[in-house]
Amino acid sequence: MRRGRRSLGVALAAAALPWLACVPSPEARGWECLAPANAGGGWDLTCRSVGQVLSELGLAHGLVRTTNLPGAGGGVAFARTVAQRNDDPSVLIAASPSTTLRLAQGQYGDLTVDDVRWVGALGTEYGILAVAADAPWRSLDDLLAAWRRDPTSLVVSGGSAVAGQDHMKVLLLADRAGIDPLRIRYVPFDGGGEAMTALLGGFVDVFSGEASEVEGQVAAGRLRVLVALAPERMDGPLSSVPTARESGIDVTWVTWRGFYVPAGISDIQYQAWVDILSQVGQSSAWERARVVNRLQPFLLVGPDFAEFVKQQVDDFREMSREIGLIE
């Protein structure tokens, strides 16, 4: 704790250096959106697109700054929020199931889902499984049949590490379909793009990812999306892809894009954030940004969202335990 404070002191001293746009200056504090990853990733886009809508709608005074605070899969930003900005009412932190999954698996150290307050989610992507266009499997049922014959016969690629999001999608699906999830072979790549290239190159059989990642290849007729892990059919170019529920398997993977805020702010301040996000979520400016960012509609704010997040963490923890990924 003490060391944390001292390094904060050094950090603030260094932050006084005025000539870098990316160094936060303590005075002239407007709203800030913390993206717990480098520029260009999902969290960064969440911050930048929502920040822009906030300014457009005149809800924020001036521009909303996006600060990238990468590290430990969002752990650095989470820890810093809890330790150093616990009562800061001017900061939003971008989150997604990648956050809840790591919380569930204890990857943020001792920190838990209750150490911050969950404000809301404004949109989502849905998980998909895809195969090469010339692959023999034409539906989820074909794929599951092959897995039932021999769970080790197919190799799945994904853009996250073992037990990360893309792996969990397959594990959940297999588990609910009565296939031993631990025998499914999964190979992690650096991001969905590389994982998809491995599928196109014929190095793996199945790609586990997000709908937006495959659109270009699907349009070119090189990939076939077998299943969408969505509650109902998606909007947009992949609307013809059946859901897992249509095959009788109740699995969804909701890659929501949302925010948490520090736990130490007052209830009034929390409610203010909830109101702001729900205004954003219902605006036509956000509607446009959502479509541009390839997100599906998904608006959940306030206590309902907090409940949803906690439930998700519990589910992930139980799933991880069940398949032996954590104790």
Place this chain on the structure above:
Amino acid sequence: MDALSHLVGGFAVALQPLNLGLAFVGVLVGQLVGVLPGIGPINAIAILIPLIFATGLSPESALILLAGIYYGSQYGGSISAILLNVPGEASAVVTAIDGHAMTRAGRGGPALAIAAIASFVGGTLSVFGLVLLAPLLAEWAIGFGPAEYFALMVFAFSALSTLSGGSVARGLASTALGLWLATVGLDPHSAVPRYTFGQIQLLDGMDFVVVTIGLFAVSEVLQLLEEGGAGDAAALAYGRVRISLKDLRDSMAAMLRSAGLGFLVGVLPGAGSTIAAFLAYSTEKRVAGLSGRFGQGDIRGVAAPESANNAAATGAMIPMLTLGVPGSGTTAVMLGALLGLGVTPGPLLIEQEPDLFWGLAASMYVGNVFLLLLNLPLVGVFIRALSLPRWFLMPGVTALAFVSVYAVNGSAFDLALMTLFGVVGYAMRKLGFPLAPVVLGLVLGPLMEKNLRRALALSGGEWRVLFDSPIAIALWVLALASLAAPVAIRRITDLKASDAATDATSS
């Protein structure tokens, strides 16, 4: 000839006043951020993206601007590497070796000039590659699986021996240090922490910028502190500024070869311009053989990596545009911007968005011309930085180092780590250990490990998978050849020498 007529159409797009201006702004901004270590093209592009959306630029104009920043930064990174031995970008680490040696020998001007010319050659030639071969190369890149990447990394490591300069043992020790540093952080496969001692700051491993600036910049300052006493305000002599025809003649072949090599490596997603620069350097060193003075300020040691890293930046556009797979962090951010503008990269992009693709290609010619015109006259200005007295320059470099490292993650821990690496770097210089292999071990190590583990996971633990494809086998042969070549060359020259000796005694 189809490509040619498309390209003419592309020039019609690129030469519109707005796009011309954007290409100029792009390369200028890129060059500026490239000079500063820690602030790279990624940051500049990420900051500009909301602006681009807000101003409603067309996708081709936006891409022209962003691409300009990207390849502009490849050149900018070499300026601080050559003058101050502080590589501005990862891809300029090898440039620093001979570039800074040239500066110390009073040839900083020609070094900067050849960096600009080599960037131009690499950039321009690779645009030809982009225009003529893009669809073909995208298919080639798809054929690169984990086993092929692993073989490529082994080839790169076999080339490391050329960087050690003097003692091979010391070079290996430096490489080992870099590889060990690469293992710090979350295991890339299963996300298990290694060597982190419970420190959350270490979970992501050693940041390349932190290590590089510590090893190069901070240790350089420490060394200069030791050399120059308090009263010594004398600056480095910068010698003649203009490049001679002979320098150009000497390095032309190296630039051409490196452009081709760099372009091919750039096309591979995940390999990137650092590996391109580094393979080009070691290839040229081998080609030069005993005639080279690599490591001591050979102009080809600047020309090769600079030509290669610019060519690689162009090459990296191919997988991004035609596969939707970013080849580097910077192209990943550009991909995000394109998606936001409603362009879906993929195999159909060239047909669906001809203005975008051909406009970009044409603007890259134009941008490279801008870079050359901008920089040749500026060499004389940059070089005067060296005439600043040391009591002014060294604190400046130190401040630059601290600000750059803090800018990466906003972490005070990184500043402490950088200082530590400064001391390590200083000790290594004193003991004669080369610094570049540490950085390359750090960059290449994770790629090598990930791809080996992926290859084995795909094959179910069968090692044969590593030698299964023609591409992999070719790379293994290259790796072996590059290890054997120096020995063979020495043998042959020894034989010749002893022949000469026998001739001398017998006559």
